[in-house]
Amino acid sequence: MSQANLEIRRISGHSGPVPGVGLKRESEVAKLIDTTTCIGCKACEVACLEWNGLSFSDTTFDNSYQTMPDTSWNFWNLIRFNEYEPDGDGGNLMLLMRKDQCMHCEEPGCLIACPADGAIVQYANGIVDFHQDQCIGCGYCITGCPFNIPKFSPTSRKVFKCTLCADRVSEGLEPACIKACPTGCLHFGTKEEMTALGESRALQLREQSGFAHAGVYDPSGVGGTHVLYVLHDATNPEAYGGLPKDPRVPWTVRLWKYPLKWLGNFAMIAGAVGIFVHYLRFGPKTVEPDLEIPKKGEQP
Amino acid sequence: MSRQSQLLPNGRVLRYSFPERLMHWVAGISYVYLLLTGLAFWTPWLFWIAVVLGGATLSRELHPWAGVIFVIAVIWMYRTWAAQMKTTERDKQWWRSLKHYIRNEDDELPSEDRFNAGQKSLFWGFFWCSLILLLTGLILWEPQWIPWNLHILRLIAVIVHPIAALLTIALFMIHVYMGTAVERGSFGSVIRGDVSRKWAARYHRAWYDQIVHNEEQTVSATSAAPAKE
Numbered sequence: 001m002s003q004a005n006l007e008i009r010r011i012s013g014h015s016g017p018v019p020g021v022g023l024k025r026e027s028e029v030a031k032l033i034d035t036t037t038c039i040g041c042k043a044c045e046v047a048c049l050e051w052n053g054l055s056f057s058d059t060t061f062d063n064s065y066q067t068m069p070d071t072s073w074n075f076w077n078l079i080r081f082n083e084y085e086p087d088g089d090g091g092n093l094m095l096l097m098r099k100d101q102c103m104h105c106e107e108p109g110c111l112i113a114c115p116a117d118g119a120i121v122q123y124a125n126g127i128v129d130f131h132q133d134q135c136i137g138c139g140y141c142i143t144g145c146p147f148n149i150p151k152f153s154p155t156s157r158k159v160f161k162c163t164l165c166a167d168r169v170s171e172g173l174e175p176a177c178i179k180a181c182p183t184g185c186l187h188f189g190t191k192e193e194m195t196a197l198g199e200s201r202a203l204q205l206r207e208q209s210g211f212a213h214a215g216v217y218d219p220s221g222v223g224g225t226h227v228l229y230v231l232h233d234a235t236n237p238e239a240y241g242g243l244p245k246d247p248r249v250p251w252t253v254r255l256w257k258y259p260l261k262w263l264g265n266f267a268m269i270a271g272a273v274g275i276f277v278h279y280l281r282f283g284p285k286t287v288e289p290d291l292e293i294p295k296k297g298e299q300p
Numbered sequence: 301m302s303r304q305s306q307l308l309p310n311g312r313v314l315r316y317s318f319p320e321r322l323m324h325w326v327a328g329i330s331y332v333y334l335l336l337t338g339l340a341f342w343t344p345w346l347f348w349i350a351v352v353l354g355g356a357t358l359s360r361e362l363h364p365w366a367g368v369i370f371v372i373a374v375i376w377m378y379r380t381w382a383a384q385m386k387t388t389e390r391d392k393q394w395w396r397s398l399k400h401y402i403r404n405e406d407d408e409l410p411s412e413d414r415f416n417a418g419q420k421s422l423f424w425g426f427f428w429c430s431l432i433l434l435l436t437g438l439i440l441w442e443p444q445w446i447p448w449n450l451h452i453l454r455l456i457a458v459i460v461h462p463i464a465a466l467l468t469i470a471l472f473m474i475h476v477y478m479g480t481a482v483e484r485g486s487f488g489s490v491i492r493g494d495v496s497r498k499w500a501a502r503y504h505r506a507w508y509d510q511i512v513h514n515e516e517q518t519v520s521a522t523s524a525a526p527a528k529e
Contacts, residue, residue, distance in 0.1 A: 013346035115344070115347065117344060152443040152444055154442075256459045271469075283404070287502045
């Protein structure tokens with residue numbers, strides 16, 4: 001695919017400028033997931049497999065409705081089922097259902113950690129996409145992601161994840177999961193529209209449904225995401241099955257990719273220069289020709 | 301180390317035996333491959349190195365295996381050399397006169413044994429960094445080996461692995477510079493195995509004196525029975 005047409009904003013492991021930046025005005029897209037109206041039908045899971053041509057794999061029964069314990073390299077969209085007792089006494093048991101997939105971070109830890117030129121790109125519309133033909137299979141994206149999303153395929157030795165149906169979106173279509181959702185809990189549009197829609201739904205939940213802490217999940221630690229959640233209780237995202245409260249690009253990854261890299265590069269260049277200057281100043285050591293060596297049977 | 305004569309018939313001194321040279325180059329060649337591929341993964345500016353070496357996917361696959369070979373060579377070196385790498389009183393003196401070493405004023409230096417204090421530091425620096433690189437490298441090798449609840453291990457490894465690697469790069473740069481450009485004759489010693497007597501006496505006087513002393517004893521022992529010259 002032409003990278004210019006896809007309007008790439010950022011490229012992993014890339015030393016030059018980025019084609020497609022500022023090519024034309026493009027509003028950022030977002031997916032809104034209203035967990036309060038999800039019925040756990042898994043139509044989105046099937047639509048994701050169908051559209052992306054992923055093979056059906058064995059599911060694991062886990063004493064829950066959840067299809068399998070975790071997303072995998074060929075299963076990018078998973079509804080996580082979690083029993084939650086907001087009052088802690090079992091009196092108000094809730095079955096929380098959260099559609100788990102790539103969050104398409106504004107500050108993508110996977111892309112920052114990736115050393116392969118062009119293996120991970122961020123399009124101008126905010127979608128973070130993996131290009132498996134450039135992927136070297138190092139797994140650093142897995143290290144950089146705070147959401148446990150990129151999954152390594154031991155067979156192809158590449159990493160895969162949700163593309164937000166970048167191919168559909170570039171043609172003006174909504175992602176497959178959105179298309180399949182029967183309750184209207186999934187929405188797709190510009191980031192501003194989805195934020196406004198989510199906030200109005202959260203307000204409704206707070207004022208009319210008694211969910212005092214209802215809110216929109218758009219974590220600022222990763223610069224915001226292009227997948228937004230409406231949560232019954234935005235103060236406790238962990239209850240939805242491993243949704244981190246304050247996700248960030250891990251500090252060790254930041255330290256490694258920014259200060260350490262520049263410090264290391266500077267030190268290596270400075271070391272090479274230092275060695276060269278030392279040689280100019282002092283040159284090689286000499287084994288002096290008149291050095292006396294006592295030989296066998298000789299007086300020194 | 302000087303059980304048999306190290307004074308060669310051609311008048312030179314045997315410095316490194318064949319096994320020592322072999323293990324040095326197993327370590328050296330695997331290290332250079334690790335360095336080049338590692339630098340390719342380190343910065344986009346040097347990603348082209350991986351392309352030149354057959355593609356970054358291949359480099360990613362072979363880098364860990366080269367690491368295993370390198371660590372095996374390092375352990376081999378440990379078994380061969382560790383006893384000779386202990387810090388002695390001489391080494392402390394050597395460090396105090398480091399500035400003379402740097403300024404090539406070797407007359408001011410204490411008489412050194414087979415390995416000088418700098419070489420010993422190189423050995424121990426590489427030894428410990430190699431173990432750290434092995435441990436962190438094993439964590440990073442196959443992503444599916446580390447489950448998400450042990451994710452912290454990968455987070456530690458991605459920062460410790462390059463720090464240890466940078467330390468070895470500093471040691472490596474000094475080692476290559478000293479061994480090829482500064483102490484002329486060193487490179488030959490790790491290729492052919494021998495050095496000139498003058499070289500031995502100049503840089504490792506204590507070692508050389510010991511060899512000559514042993515030789516004299518051997519000669520006097522064997523020449524006791526036959527007629528005098």
